[in-house]
Amino acid sequence: MAEEAKWYVVHTYSGYENKVASNLETTVENRQLQEFIQEIRVPTEKVIEIGNDNKRKEVERKIFPGYVLVKMVITDESWYAVRNIRGCTGFVGPSSKPVPLSDEEVARLGVETKAVEVVYNIGDSVNIIDGPLEGFVGIVNGIDVEKNKLSVTVSMFDTAVELELDQAEILEA
Numbered sequence: 001m002a003e004e005a006k007w008y009v010v011h012t013y014s015g016y017e018n019k020v021a022s023n024l025e026t027t028v029e030n031r032q033l034q035e036f037i038q039e040i041r042v043p044t045e046k047v048i049e050i051g052n053d054n055k056r057k058e059v060e061r062k063i064f065p066g067y068v069l070v071k072m073v074i075t076d077e078s079w080y081a082v083r084n085i086r087g088c089t090g091f092v093g094p095s096s097k098p099v100p101l102s103d104e105e106v107a108r109l110g111v112e113t114k115a116v117e118v119v120y121n122i123g124d125s126v127n128i129i130d131g132p133l134e135g136f137v138g139i140v141n142g143i144d145v146e147k148n149k150l151s152v153t154v155s156m157f158d159t160a161v162e163l164e165l166d167q168a169e170i171l172e173a
Helices: 017-031 076-083 103-109
Strands: 006-012 037-041 044-050 056-062 067-072 088-091 125-128 137-144 149-154 159-164 168-170
Touching: 006 017, 017 037, 017 067, 017 076, 037 076, 067 076, 076 088, 125 149
Parallel strands: none
Antiparallel strands: 006 067, 006 088, 037 067, 044 056, 125 137, 125 168, 137 149, 149 159
16 A cells, blocks of 8 residues: 555544444445555543442543544545445545644544553663653653553652653663
């Protein structure tokens, strides 16, 4: 595939997000469009609701009601397939021209998580390669791969700071 798939936002009628996603998955399967429409997501989060009876229950809530995220390569056929799903009102963008999400937006939305290979251990010296402390050196205090977090003590401040795993690299001896 010459062109790389990008994430697009599709607007739906409120309450139709899951139906649009499900129908689009079926359409992709039936028309063999897997090469062009690669992933379909309805972003949700788990929240604790406390009812009138003070009972706590965990519910899944849509983060962006009325929207579905689709990772796809725009072609006439893929655009038509998405646009003609019942409940879909079109792509988000000027005059319904699909505009892909930027890499920063995809990262902020947590749509795609990039796997980071951790090559340092607690006690290792690391060079901070991104963020406000870029260029500083620190000692690794803690690593939390599930949360993509790294605790580093920066000697200049003599305090621990929290970074993302890909914001530091091992210092070569």
